[in-house]
Amino acid sequence: MKIRFKNRFPRFAEELKRLSHWEDLAEVKPPIPSRRLLLFISAVVLDILLVRGLFLYSDWQQEAIYMSGIFVLAALLWITEALPLFATAILIIALEIILLANPGNWAGLGFEGGYSPDYREFLAPLSNPVIVLFFGGFILAHAVLKEGVDKAMASGILRAFGGKPIFVMLGLMLITAFFSMWMSNTATTAMMITLVYPILKQIPDKDPLRKGLLLCIPFAANIGGMGTPIASPPNAVAVSFLQQSGFSISFLEWVLIATPLMLFLLLFAWLFLYNNFKPSDSNLYLKPEARKIDTRGWYVILIMVLTVLLWLTDRWHGLSTAVVALFPAIAFTATGLLSRSDVNSLEWHILILIMGGIALGVGMQLSGLDEIFVTFLPSEGKMVLSAMVLATLLFSTFISNTAAANLLLPIGISFAMQPEGAEAGSPVQLAISIALAASLAMALPISTPPNTIAYSKGDLLSSDFTKAGLVIGALAIMLIIALGGTIISFWTSY
Template identity: 80%
Template sequence: MKIRFREIFPRFTEELKRLRHLERLAEVRPPIPSRRVQLFILAILLDVILVSLLFEHSELQRQAIFMTGIFVLAALLWVTESLPLFATAILIIGLEIILLANPGNWAGLGFEGGFSPDYREFLAPLSDPVIVLFFGGFILAHAVLKEGVDKAMASGILKAFGSKPFYVMLGLMLITALFSMWMSNTATTAMMITLVYPMLEQIPKGDPLRKGLLLAIPFAANIGGMGTPIASPPNAVAVSFLQQAGYEINFLEWVLIAAPLMAFLLVFAWLLLYNFFKPIDPSLELKPTPRKIDGRGWYVIIVMLITVLLWLSDQWHGLSTAVVALFPAIAFTATGLLGRSDVNSLEWHILILIMGGIALGVGMQLTGLDEVFVSYIPGEGSVVLAAMVIATILFSTFISNTAAANLLLPIGISFALQNTEIGMPGPVQLAVSIALSASLAMALPISTPPNTIAYSKGDLVTGDFTKSGIIIGGLAAMLIIALGNTIISFWTTY
């Protein structure tokens, strides 16, 4: 068969033009949404007005006024998300360096009296041990995901729960919570929904069980976010603030404190969801897709087990959790299991957000703004604890739970340090309560990334999250307020 050049050339030319047109379109960057720009400008204007009024009518010192402006601006930007969350965190650090440390010795900036802190104090959060701990956790989680260890382990464990919907839901929730204790709950949810989708295809359309299984995964991931210091950013921020205040909660102590609440909530959420979304046919059989683990996967499992054991036994071998976190980083990067692209794809924005939260707390402490805020809080211990827990859940329902913890933790810990009378909640109780409460916001699809992932699949509506999430969150809040101090006192000396 002869190829006629005259016939092919016009088609080739047209295809080349089309490709060049697509290339030009790809080079056109999407415009910044005008609503975000408007919200950002409005936040700046409101903040400037506030700072100006404080300078005119307040007796606060200059550094406290500047820090108030930084705190309020951070709150406005985190609530509106007119800037990405991590961008606001960077802005916090930059403003603290310029306005408070004043490295350029500019007139009208810095502390009154001329004794401004060194700018390195505001950069210290970049190397905080909690950041190293989370970095190691991200490395470990990325290796698990890359080698498919998560899905293989999950499908293997799920077999032990049989094929009946009642026990399958329990198995899904326990496995999801277990992985969320060591991995990002967002990644865990994405992985588990991928794993459960072949099982959903075995369920008829319109069967409530489909909704129940989809809801079970994000709810279990949120609850599992309580389990360890690396399970969620609020936990890490709480640990860092406590360390700065002179209180050390080791890895095992956190697990022992959170485990009872986590286990109870998992069982309660399981029974609640199953009763809300009962299957049409309870005898329906659901079977997971089997998956295998290769040699690289077993290497990841061995490194993971060693790391977890070292984290849980840090009070015996003397290595801090941050030092142990370097072990998986070395084990996976030195062997080539994780390359440059893998490291580049880590959740650096989460680390930056945690840094910003720590820097916010440092600034409030250095300027005395935390004491100013505390002076406006009622002095009754039970009221303060309840208010902090409820405020954290409400804030986290509508904004990032890390941002909510960043705003409330320094205030809560400062209150506890200044009110040491009998009956008042201590720093550890308030910090742990706020951090755990940040994982309880699950009443809306936008409350957490796991909720959003499940909602995006199209089977769920907002009401499905609301009626279950409010009950679980409300019960958990009551348990934290009523029993938190008893559990903390049992496992720690604080």
Template identity: 40%
Template sequence: MLDTRRHISKLIDHAYHLSQKFVFIAFGVSFLLAFALAFIPTYSLKQDAVYTLFILLFAAGLWVSEAIPAFAVSLLIIALEIVLLGFPNFDFATPSDNWKVYLQPWSSPLIFLFLAGFIMAAAASKTKLDIWLAKKILFYVGGKPHNIITGLIGITFVLSMFISNTATAAMMMTILIPMLTHIKESNPFKKSIFLAVVVGANLGGMATIIGTPPNAIAVGILGQDAPSFIGWIGMALPPALVVTLILRFVILKLYPSNQSFIDFKIIKEVEHFDDSTKKFSKIPTVPSWKKNVTITIFTLTILMWLSGPLHHVPTTVVSLIPIIGFTLFGIIDADDISSIRWDVIILIIGGLSLGLAVSKTGLDLWFATLVSTDGLSILLLMFIFSYLIVVISNFMSNTAAANIMLPIVIAIAITISEHSTQMVVVGVTLSASFAMSLVVSTPPNAIIHASKKVDSKDFLILGAITALIGPVTVIGWLYCIDIIF
């Protein structure tokens, strides 16, 4: 036994050292490639634009290789911008405020908007509002398989509009496991209930600005031309629903149930099912006043976001309602604040700072000159970059992919038609959410795959269909809106 433990310990140490070596190799290769591509060729660029090109290429290499965490890349981007762009010719002795501009994204209104989303998610989780809502809906949809799938996709989709898809998928897992006890082992329908959550979690975030980080990055890059909260919903929700409905049909066809009725109403009384002990655990008691306060703040915030054109209160100002409300009533405490996904927020900040540098130094205009726009229509541009970002986002974070691609997309779009810039950026951004072909493509995929109830090939089939029909649906809808309005 002792020898076995020593052997395992040696294997773990060996694996650790190999991973460390990979980190150094990937970091070094990313740096050398970025340096060679940025500084060796002669470009018609100013010095600060060349430095920005180096930062962009270096960040892209690190994001693709995942040599270091994605949020760490964002911090590195800001540091490099301050050193390389904030102090011309590395003159630190001369007083300069140029470097401060690259820290401005830390105070961007979008950060408070996203922070509000995370705090709302924490409040819903802490008061069990999310689980209560999900179980209420599933209890009333009935026991017919197609209704169960509709309910699962629907509640996951809606929750992902305002809560991170990672948190939503994790929460839904507490409901899915108990459901399995009411489904026959030989029933392929078991896979369909997990894939329903994958679809709802990945596509629901498309519908709102706070639903997924790429949406926030797009809004930041568009600036004054960005759609409002309700405007984004109008552009994103219809195509997201259409693709979701198509995938619902696909799931039911690929994994049909051999049971005409499934009785799982017992799950309304439980929160968690331990698969190892085969026992249910009761929902912890939450004071009713906390639930009522949470529901009230949720309702007020969402209604204020949706009715922005009527009261004209900025979306970010509305975001202060949940931020202040949940902390004021003690529903969110210091521990909850520390557990917020600050890494995601830092990733967004890094993307905004990178986009700012690309625009400020004129690198975006140079990228635009590299692409011949003669005969290139807005529609063709959208198709090219929408499918390109789907492919890229399957192998790396869709947030990182948006950070890299959107500054280039907007620069090229402006040279073709300034009027359609918003449509192009939104279309490409939304297409990033259709990347769900691999286990590592999105956090919900990884969470569902960890249940060992779904195989990698199941993601590949569903993801391939999504990648094909998704961008077409989005582009078609946005083009119709552009023509009408």
């Protein structure tokens, strides 16, 4: 029987034999990456030394010292990625509960004055309205992707731009930016890269236009991430921090503030990229592939249009954007259009990362660390705005833009709320400027996931990103610093 079983099911028998030994089971487990483990241990050791030094040589309150340790540890782990970004976010919340809230009343922990905040204050970010808003955006985007609405709409719109390369590039960038306003710029880039491949087949291998069409997609996706509060996590984190500080920015106000800059940068990037990657054949004519939308797709479009309209008109109908975000969640899950597996596949790690950023800001405010950090900033308020925006761009070039925003937003908002921070602009201006700058880091293939996706196709060089990314980023930073305050005060009361 044993021989017959092996002959008839050789693969199953081999697998059964392998799994019958515990030592083999141990080999199946992935090993712990030694480099990441070393980085993690190094970060923890450095952080402990910092906290110990502050206790010995500073006059800070106990809670501020503990919070500085949490902040520095989060910065080190986010920069080195010794832990996954979302894992660091969970660690932040756990450390704040243990070291600051001290629910176990352990000696030496909690606030120095004896009063410690309730641990629920550090768990509150899990149910923050911004998290619900982003969840609704993920649901909406997943339905669009599942039913192929994105590709069908993009193909239809692209055909309307004709077949001339200059207008094909413009169409690709506008479509990419539009979808990035409502869904993940990573998913948008992956979708548009797929859509552009039939077009690339019509272009000779060495033609510069191939690079131009591939490069315009991640750049448009990054720029489109400025357009709405749900377009990128830094935007959501900025809105949340402003709400905690008593400032309310509606969905429509954000769109009115960010869209003009977004459109200007798109047009500038289009002209810059096309002039640097012109086709060799001036008579080249490109033809996009046609796609159709079925009944389920039209249902998704209907729900999407209604949701966007409700988001844009929240000041008139009275429903918050977070409440409106539940509408597509109900419309798609109750009808079975999105199954349990679809919901399970949402970008939960992004939501956790945003939660960690919000919790970091809460801890800095409660402990007073944000006010301590403000004392290290330049006394000239005008310099702070420029420094914070440039620091955001620099950080976001090398680490996650969400992580960069999580670290800098609490400091920037706190400074703007001080009397000496008036010259730097309102807290709203600093928060929005930092969030928008986080979307502009495009100078390296590793700067953003859209860049990485485009680079992985093998047609682009790192230098292709650097030249265009630095020029577009520098122009955007100058516009944000010079005109941001005027635009924000025009559309809001801040």
